[in-house]
Amino acid sequence: MGSAAATPPPGGKPTQDELKRAAAHRAVELVEPGMTLGLGTGSTAAHALDRLGDLLRAGALPGVAGVPTSLKTEAHAARVGIPLLSLGGGPDMKIHLSIDGADEVDPDLNLVKGRGGSLLREKMIEGAGDRFVVIVDESKLVPRLGCTGAIPVEVVPFGARHTLGLIREVFDGLPGFHARLREGSEDAPFVTDNGNYIVEMFFEDGIRGDLRDISDRLLRITGVVEHGMFLRMATTVIVANKDGTVAVINKK
Numbered sequence: 009m010g011s012a013a014a015t016p017p018p019g020g021k022p023t024q025d026e027l028k029r030a031a032a033h034r035a036v037e038l039v040e041p042g043m044t045l046g047l048g049t050g051s052t053a054a055h056a057l058d059r060l061g062d063l064l065r066a067g068a069l070p071g072v073a074g075v076p077t078s079l080k081t082e083a084h085a086a087r088v089g090i091p092l093l094s095l096g097g098g099p100d101m102k103i104h105l106s107i108d109g110a111d112e113v114d115p116d117l118n119l120v121k122g123r124g125g126s127l128l129r130e131k132m133i134e135g136a137g138d139r140f141v142v143i144v145d146e147s148k149l150v151p152r153l154g155c156t157g158a159i160p161v162e163v164v165p166f167g168a169r170h171t172l173g174l175i176r177e178v179f180d181g182l183p184g185f186h187a188r189l190r191e192g193s194e195d196a197p198f199v200t201d202n203g204n205y206i207v208e209m210f211f212e213d214g215i216r217g218d219l220r221d222i223s224d225r226l227l228r229i230t231g232v233v234e235h236g237m238f239l240r241m242a243t244t245v246i247v248a249n250k251d252g253t254v255a256v257i258n259k260k
């Protein structure tokens with residue numbers, strides 16, 4: 009683990025948004041001219057987009073382009089002037105570095121992602137790149153995945169309630185386990201950028217057990233597209249702490 013000093017906030021404790029920005033700016037320091045970036049989704053990743061836009065406009069990062077992980081990020085990146093590419097956009101296309109937030113980070117740098125609803129594109133893009141840098145404030149650090157909220161699972165709309173039942177069968181009996189379809193607006197299911205639904209799984213006090221096995225069991229359910237556990241994918245996690253320090257933790 010390495011750590012970098014952060015500028016102490018003028019006049020008191022940093023807000024959570026200031027911590028998110030500090031982590032995002034530290035990650036953007038890793039970006040070099042000519043890189044193709046995976047561009048994350050969420051309020052922390054948004055700070056990275058703004059910073060990249062500023063540097064691009066200043067001419068500091070020639071040749072940098074990004075692959076957006078959601079329609080929202082695509083619109084934001086376009087607005088701040090980041091040139092955009094799509095995944096698989098050319099035979100020589102390579103993603104050098106992805107920068108994204110996370111909902112939870114465990115001590116092995118496993119993540120929960122996708123409470124913002126973008127887990128599928130995030131996993132495709134961040135899994136395709138050389139390096140995946142996760143940016144969080146310290147509130148996202150957890151002892152076990154699933155401690156602070158839902159683990160999202162993207163499912164096809166066809167037979168979604170049947171798929172929900174199959175997911176329940178797999179995990180039934182685990183302490184405090186329950187699952188439900190995520191609601192969107194006006195009592196309709198939430199719909200992802202891919203036109204799919206999200207099942208939210210909750211575990212009392214987080215998931216205890218072999219995460220890889222749980223992942224495999226979920227992915228074997230017909231109707232499940234992907235889940236929001238990102239196991240051993242992060243190569244670096246940048247954590248902004250309330251005391252003003254920013255820690256850079258690299259995968260062992």
Ligand SMILES: O=C(CO)[C@H](O)[C@H](O)COP(=O)(O)O
Nearest residue numbers: 050051052109121122124126
């Ligand atoms: O996975 C995500 C979106 O699908 C986000 O990275 C995650 O929800 C964290 O969001 P935020 O930075 O707003 O706290």
